[in-house]
Each structure stands twice: as structure tokens, then as C-alpha cells.
Amino acid sequence: MxxxxxxxxxxxxxxxxxxxxxxxxxxxxxxxxxxxxxxxNAWEGAKDKGADLAENAVDAVRNRPLAATGVVAAITLFLAREPLKDLAGKVTDGVRRKKKPKAKSTEKVA
Structure with missing residues (x-):
């Protein structure tokens, strides 16, 4: 060796x-x-980020409740725009029907 x-x-x-x-x-x-x-790791990161966003949103609503209410109302109106358009059309159709003048009778009274 x-x-x-x-x-x-x-x-x-x-x-x-x-x-x-x-x-x-x-x-x-x-x-x-x-x-x-x-x-x-990606799931944990997403959960942490989601929790942070939710906490920030709660703080923002707590600090400015009127502004938050306005934003929620605007979003709701935007999402419900089609049903609201349909409802407005039905209401205006109903108003037009009620306002239609009655046909005058052409008969002479003797």
C-alpha cells in the first residue's frame, strides 16, 4: 500500500x-x-395579504363611515343597473298607460 x-x-x-x-x-x-x-408558502402569503387588506378596509370604514357607505351604494347601483333599468322601464310604461287620454265620443246628444 x-x-x-x-x-x-x-x-x-x-x-x-x-x-x-x-x-x-x-x-x-x-x-x-x-x-x-x-x-x-403561496397560500400562507395570500392569507396574510388578505388579512392585511381586510384589516385596512375595516380601519378605513371605521374612520370614514359616510364615504364607505357611499362607495358601497355606488357599487350596488352599478351591479344592479340592469334590473334597475328594467324596473324604471316598467314604471314609465305604467305611467304612460295611466296618462293616455280617453277617446272622445263622436256621438251627438239629441
Whole structure:
């Protein structure tokens, strides 16, 4: 058995240590970028952002209730615009029918 120089032995030991460290890093990276872990992290981020938005919305409504009511009313009117148009058409049709003048009788009274 040939004997290696101490520098070569140290280099082999260092290479083995670096290889083990690289494999450990690759394993941790593989775990971090797994689809399930990425989906979980995205879901948690979305939940946190949604909670922050909801909290900000509640604070805004608490600080300006009249403005918030106006915004909600405007959104409601926008979303209900078609049914409101239909209702307005029905109301105006009903008013026109009531206001139609009656036909005058052409008969002469004797």
C-alpha cells in the first residue's frame, strides 16, 4: 500500500467534506422548492395579504363611515343597473298607460 502525502490526504478529506455539504444543501433546496411546499408558502402569503387588506378596509370604514357607505351604494347601483333599468322601464310604461287620454265620443246628444 502506497503512502500518500499529507497534503493529498487533507485534500481528499476536504473534498469529501465539501461533497457532503453540497449534498446537504441540495437536499434542503429540493425540500424548499417542492411543489407542495411552494403551494403552501403561496397560500400562507395570500392569507396574510388578505388579512392585511381586510384589516385596512375595516380601519378605513371605521374612520370614514359616510364615504364607505357611499362607495358601497355606488357599487350596488352599478351591479344592479340592469334590473334597475328594467324596473324604471316598467314604471314609465305604467305611467304612460295611466296618462293616455280617453277617446272622445263622436256621438251627438239629441
Amino acid at each position: 502506497s503512502r500518500e502525502a499529507p497534503e493529498v490526504t487533507a485534500a481528499r478529506i476536504e473534498a469529501e467534506r465539501a461533497r457532503a455539504q453540497l449534498m446537504d444543501t441540495a437536499q434542503r433546496l429540493q425540500t424548499r422548492i417542492s411543489p407542495g411546499n411552494l403551494a403552501h
